Amino acid sequence: MLISTILREEKPALVAIPVSIVALAFAPSVVPESIGISLITVLMFAILALSWTMFSGPTGFVSLATAGLFGVGVYVSAILRDFLPIEVLILIGGAVASLLALAIGMLTLRLKGVYFILFTFGVASLIRSSVAWWETNVNGTVGRHVSGASNEVIYLLLLIIFAVALVGGFLLRHSSPGLALQAIGENQEAAEHIGVNITKLKVLTFAASSALMGMTGAVMATRFRYVDPSIAFNPLFSFLPVVMAILGGLSRLYGPLIGVTILVVLQEFLIREYPYVYLLIFGLTLVAVVLWLPGGLVELTQRLYIRLKIQWIKMRMRITRFRRIRQADRR
Amino acid sequence: MMESVIDVVLSGLILGGLYALIAVGLSLQYGVGRVLNVSHGEFIMLAALATFSLYTVAGIHPLLAVAVVAPLLFVIGFALDRTIFNDLRRTSIDQDHFEGRSLLVSFGLLFVIQNVMLSFWGAGLRGYSILNTPVTILGHRYGLNRVIALVVAVTASVAFYLFIRHTRLGKAIRAAAERPDMAEALGVNRRRVLAICFGLGAGLAGLAGALYSMMFDIQASRGIELTVIAIVVVVVGGLGSITGSLIGGFLLGLVIALVNFIEPSLSLVAFYLIFVLVLLIRPSGILGRQIHAD
Secondary structure, three states: OOHHHHHHHOHHHHHHHHHHHHHHHHHHHHOOHHHHHHHHHHHHHHHHHHHHHHHHHHHOOOOOOHHHHHHHHHHHHHHHOOOOOHHHHHHHHHHHHHHHHHHHHHHOOOOOHHHHHHHHHHHHHHHHHHHHHHHHHOOOOOOEEOOOOOHHHHHHHHHHHHHHHHHHHHHHHOOHHHHHHHHHHHOHHHHHHOOOOHHHHHHHHHHHHHHHHHHHHHHHHHHHOEEOHHHHOOOHHHHHHHHHHHHHOOOOOOHHHHHHHHHHHHHHHHOOOOHHHHHHHHHHHHHHHHHHOOOHHHHHHHHHHHHHHHHHHHHHHHHHHHHHHHHHHHO | OHHHHHHHHHHHHHHHHHHHHHHHHHHHHHHHHOOOOOOHHHHHHHHHHHHHHHHHHHOOOHHHHHHHHHHHHHHHHHHHHHHHHHHHHHHOOOHHHHHHHHHHHHHHHHHHHHHHHHHHHOOOOEOOOOOOOEEEEOOEEEEHHHHHHHHHHHHHHHHHHHHHHHOHHHHHHHHHHHOHHHHHHOOOOHHHHHHHHHHHHHHHHHHHHHHHHHHOOEOHHHHHHHHHHHHHHHHHHOOOOHHHHHHHHHHHHHHHHHHHHHOHHHHHHHHHHHHHHHHHHOOOOOOOOOOOOO
8 A cells, every 4th residue: 555545544543653652651650560471471462363364364364373482492592592682582482483383384375274274283282292392202301491581681682572563564565565465365366366366465474474473482481481382382372462452352453462452351350369360351352252243342432332323323413403493493 | 022012003003093082073063064173072071171170179080070071062163153154154165265264263263262261270280190001912011091082083983984874863863964955955054053053063072181191291382282183184085074074083093103113203293294195195085075985
């Protein structure tokens, strides 16, 4: 899409994106420390949900490989932490994750629908069990200790990755590759006929969005401080971002962010004392959203907004009619 | 050498019988209703925990408890299909859309059922020992409970196969799976058949769960492992093929028994490797997409 069109049609986003990033940059120095730590969780899930949505949102190919791609980043960081600075680890983590995604993408070209979902889940589980086997049988350990980084550093690094994800997601929505992805989601055959190189586009988008997941993993390893396969490749890292994104709504860039905020706040309140209740609510949310709210909260607010607007117009019409009658009476 | 071959084959068959039983319910639910129910393992675990409680609290023998647990799960499954999945079927654009959405909903159910179980039974390992006197088959000793489980699993699978193949309802189920519109035109009440299928799938999970609790320690959070086993078996046998999932169960049981014999720590890796390779090389599995046996 032309820059002029973006400037004309997306003014709110052009303001909102830089403002939110600057606001988040200053947030830790303003809010109490406990909330600052929660903000790290928010950012982590925000990146995962945004990057998941980049590929799965427009194409409709639901990927459950997130835990695998994130976990690979965690392990890259855990293994090399003592030898390289964290900035380099992030780049390596991202590169390894996107290479892995490239391989997954090339292998899954033929798979559609549930087969794709199952395959991505299978690959993530295969990586997890392979790493677990390698660690126990070759290295003779279950987990690894990682020397931690300070919360400020972790937050800042995640914020930078988040900014990249946000800007990347925005550009993807407003570029011809983004529209072509949308076309694939709506009708793959038709998209192919109008000249979209389906294979290349899907694989590259998947790989690029996975790089962000690997980078996040590389940062989070220094936050976990101790990693083992069940932490790094926790299947919840595959499921939570999906539910967050769907709850918020995939049709807008900010949709997943709404879902992330709600579920992370819920998690922070409930996970310590009532972990089962949290996951129970999580499951019910997933069922309810898929059943009754396919467009997520974004669509719900849009529907409410339109209804309010209609009411507002009706009211104004009533007022004008009333005025006219009164004027007629006066005459 | 011969001894170990016999041992691998026998333990493979015992494992395979359990795999087949775990998988056949899932296979039915996907084959007819097109619901890839990833909460299947949770249903199994629910049945296992219920059997455990019936035995330890009320003293009801697990083989009798099946008669309570399986019908109960049938009712739950039937109700779920009538409400949630029927709604989804009505509001979905096409088959692919429905399959994707029902998969997500069943992920939701997974978390719901799992956490209900966790709040009710806690996270600890539960188990009881029953009928574990060893019996000797071809010079190898196996627990009586495992042998009984194998016998029940095979009997149930064969009975189910005959039911699908020869009874009126079985024929209606197959018709609804293969040509939904045609079946409906011929007077099959499709909604009812689909709900019965989902219920039967859950009921088979109930049977599998009761048997599972006799053989292994159970834990509320372990359902997902069973789901993965069931999915792998079903994919190996061919999504939607009931005969395929029976064959797939025994095949996988033999392979895993072999891996266990050579290098036990690799069995999980082997498991996922088989899964991923089958999806890559032959996504339709051994028997492809068909509900009946040829």
